Amino acid sequence: MQEHLLLRALKGETLDRPPVWMMRQAGRYLPDYMKLRAQYDFFTRVQTPELACEITLQPVDQVGVDAAIIFSDILVIPQAMGVEVLLEEGKGPLLPNTIKDQKDIDALITDEVERLSYVFDALTLTKKELNGRVPLIGFAGAPWTILCYMVEGKGSKSFDKAKQFCFSQPALAHSLLQKITDVTIQYLNRQADAGADVVQIFDSWSGMLSPADFKLFAEPYLLQIVKGVTKVPVILFPKGSWYALESLSTSGAAGLGLDWCVDPALARKFTNNSITLQGNFDPCKLLAPIPEIKKAVTEMIDAFGATRYIANLGHGILPNIPVDHAKAFVEAVKEYQPKN
Amino acid sequence: MQEHLLLRALKGETLDRPPVWMMRQAGRYLPDYMKLRAQYDFFTRVQTPELACEITLQPVDQVGVDAAIIFSDILVIPQAMGVEVLLEEGKGPLLPNTIKDQKDIDALITDEVERLSYVFDALTLTKKELNGRVPLIGFAGAPWTILCYMVEGKGSKSFDKAKQFCFSQPALAHSLLQKITDVTIQYLNRQADAGADVVQIFDSWSGMLSPADFKLFAEPYLLQIVKGVTKVPVILFPKGSWYALESLSTSGAAGLGLDWCVDPALARKFTNNSITLQGNFDPCKLLAPIPEIKKAVTEMIDAFGATRYIANLGHGILPNIPVDHAKAFVEAVKEYQPKN
Numbered sequence: 001m002q003e004h005l006l007l008r009a010l011k012g013e014t015l016d017r018p019p020v021w022m023m024r025q026a027g028r029y030l031p032d033y034m035k036l037r038a039q040y041d042f043f044t045r046v047q048t049p050e051l052a053c054e055i056t057l058q059p060v061d062q063v064g065v066d067a068a069i070i071f072s073d074i075l076v077i078p079q080a081m082g083v084e085v086l087l088e089e090g091k092g093p094l095l096p097n098t099i100k101d102q103k104d105i106d107a108l109i110t111d112e113v114e115r116l117s118y119v120f121d122a123l124t125l126t127k128k129e130l131n132g133r134v135p136l137i138g139f140a141g142a143p144w145t146i147l148c149y150m151v152e153g154k155g156s157k158s159f160d161k162a163k164q165f166c167f168s169q170p171a172l173a174h175s176l177l178q179k180i181t182d183v184t185i186q187y188l189n190r191q192a193d194a195g196a197d198v199v200q201i202f203d204s205w206s207g208m209l210s211p212a213d214f215k216l217f218a219e220p221y222l223l224q225i226v227k228g229v230t231k232v233p234v235i236l237f238p239k240g241s242w243y244a245l246e247s248l249s250t251s252g253a254a255g256l257g258l259d260w261c262v263d264p265a266l267a268r269k270f271t272n273n274s275i276t277l278q279g280n281f282d283p284c285k286l287l288a289p290i291p292e293i294k295k296a297v298t299e300m301i302d303a304f305g306a307t308r309y310i311a312n313l314g315h316g317i318l319p320n321i322p323v324d325h326a327k328a329f330v331e332a333v334k335e336y337q338p339k340n
Numbered sequence: 341m342q343e344h345l346l347l348r349a350l351k352g353e354t355l356d357r358p359p360v361w362m363m364r365q366a367g368r369y370l371p372d373y374m375k376l377r378a379q380y381d382f383f384t385r386v387q388t389p390e391l392a393c394e395i396t397l398q399p400v401d402q403v404g405v406d407a408a409i410i411f412s413d414i415l416v417i418p419q420a421m422g423v424e425v426l427l428e429e430g431k432g433p434l435l436p437n438t439i440k441d442q443k444d445i446d447a448l449i450t451d452e453v454e455r456l457s458y459v460f461d462a463l464t465l466t467k468k469e470l471n472g473r474v475p476l477i478g479f480a481g482a483p484w485t486i487l488c489y490m491v492e493g494k495g496s497k498s499f500d501k502a503k504q505f506c507f508s509q510p511a512l513a514h515s516l517l518q519k520i521t522d523v524t525i526q527y528l529n530r531q532a533d534a535g536a537d538v539v540q541i542f543d544s545w546s547g548m549l550s551p552a553d554f555k556l557f558a559e560p561y562l563l564q565i566v567k568g569v570t571k572v573p574v575i576l577f578p579k580g581s582w583y584a585l586e587s588l589s590t591s592g593a594a595g596l597g598l599d600w601c602v603d604p605a606l607a608r609k610f611t612n613n614s615i616t617l618q619g620n621f622d623p624c625k626l627l628a629p630i631p632e633i634k635k636a637v638t639e640m641i642d643a644f645g646a647t648r649y650i651a652n653l654g655h656g657i658l659p660n661i662p663v664d665h666a667k668a669f670v671e672a673v674k675e676y677q678p679k680n
Contacts, residue, residue, distance in 0.1 A: 160624045160658055167628035210622050210654075211603045242582065243603060263551045263583060282550050284500045288507035314550075318500055 074141030138196030207240015260314030414481030478536030547580015
């Protein structure tokens with residue numbers, strides 16, 4: 001049996017069409033997800049392996065994507081480190097006890113990744129249920145993004161508190177980033193043991209950093225993760241950090257995710273044509289009429305090429321996307337015919 | 341008497357140090373502004389020339405910036421076009437009657453820019469009060485950004501309604517963008533007549549567009565504005581649209597504003613060293629200790645060079661910046677000594 005398209009794309013094998021999946025593909029645009037959401041609160045869904053598995057499989061069965069990504073949340077890492085995380089449905093996360101000083105950092109737990117055994121159980125169960133149909137992706141938040149939430153305590157337009165912490169107390173910031181990194185590496189290797197075929201690192205807020213600050217507070221920890229996660233290929237998604245693509249293309253990562261603000265040809269140029277790229281359809285463009293979606297998908301693949309490429313959105317799918325439009329996106333990739 | 345630094349920088353004259361001002365420099369971080377804010381609601385402050393003038397002068401007197409920018413709002417344009425705009429203090433704007441179809445666009449008023457005579461009066465009064473101390477900057481929102489608010493009706497993380505409108509009904513979108521552009525050109529030329537020495541176009545949401553969509557829905561209208569505003573130099577600030585810098589460097593604009601996510605050397609490279617650049621200090625970095633601010637400002641000017649450069653933030657100053665830190669930013673620019 002031939003290996004799955006996703007893994008072949010990450011290895012750089014020549015392909016006729018790229019694999020396709022969508023960030024947040026298991027989520028609010030799917031009516032069957034909404035039924036479970038009405039019944040179980042967020043952390044119940046995340047922490048019950050049977051529910052997480054069911055949710056993970058929905059887009060594979062219903063939308064036809066080429067990979068499953070485990071239903072979970074990046075903020076399980078602060079939880080595993082002993083930091084309380086609350087989530088009011090539709091309102092974003094709240095961390096009531098933010099990290100402010102050395103004492104707070106000293107109190108963090110770094111050796112109890114088994115607190116997240118429910119994630120590993122969900123991966124193992126999902127892997128079994130998938131029965132080889134498509135590969136399974138695990139994930140974690142990047143250390144900078146996790147720091148943002150641990151210091152800011154919630155989402156923010158500017159993450160000014162998180163940045164103030166880094167700019168005013170860089171030594172403390174680095175010790176926090178290091179602790180998050182250490183836990184994340186353990187966590188991702190355990191995800192691989194439990195069944196993840198690939199892992200993706202979401203640096204959702206890296207684009208808030210200047211290029212110089214990205215070099216200080218984000219990149220070194222991404223590099224440690226790529227080096228420390230030895231069992232499966234790693235995809236880095238530094239959202240908004242177009243300026244880091246060249247540098248990250250030599251990080252040892254198997255793939256780089258792109259948001260929709262980078263032209264495909266320029267992304268190939270920035271990365272010296274040397275790495276598998278993933279992305280980068282504007283999630284809002286799934287609101288366009290279906291023929292427009294299909295035309296734009298074909299143009300996107302023409303621009304990236306079918307090889308060393310994973311078709312995806314440039315950010316998570318929006319809750320208001322009609323399921324038929326999501327299906328059209330996936331179908332357009334599967335129907336792709338190389339030019340000439 | 342020699343011309344002001346800002347105008348000399350925009351002409352490309354060789355300078356020992358750049359001029360400095362800060363986006364949103366008349367605003368919530370200033371205690372004297374907060375006193376007026378407690379007394380008068382937002383549109384009273386904007387629509388009363390004496391108040392707008394007083395607020396505009398505050399940072400000139402108190403922080404020592406090299407330019408004044410008139411206190412106003414980009415959403416006066418929808419108002420002048422007959423669209424209601426509400427503003428709940430600290431909550432962002434609300435446009436209850438969004439643009440949805442041809443009928444809504446047909447109803448827009450495009451020949452009553454004198455509805456904004458309070459802006460022109462504020463400019464004339466401020467120019468008189470400034471008495472030549474520093475130049476006066478006028479401004480408007482870019483057509484794409486104004487469309488975002490007119491279609492979405494409020495701020496948004498994704499502006500998905502605005503994008504859906506553009507992607508599904510491009511002909512309607514272009515007719516709306518054209519009407520906004522026509523009014524904006526009249527408005528900016530009238531600002532010049534009333535006393536503005538320079539005007540800046542804020543494309544606050546251009547960075548939400550892919551490079552290809554920027555070419556369709558943003559750039560053509562920016563180019564029309566640059567061509568249509570004949571009386572004063574124009575600075576374009578396409579926030580987040582690093583990918584458009586090369587193209588906009590030949591637009592005929594006198595200057596290009598940069599957010600903090602573009603490295604200065606790379607910005608010079610993108611623009612072929614051919615245009616005055618403005619920016620791009622991370623507004624959050626004003627929360628760093630004062631010595632760190634001063635060091636970072638010097639490094640920024642070293643990187644851009646003192647010529648063809650206007651020191652500024654990469655986005656508006658935050659309400660929680662200590663006034664002393666804002667002053668330190670300005671002082672560091674004024675104290676700049678060129679590296680030989």
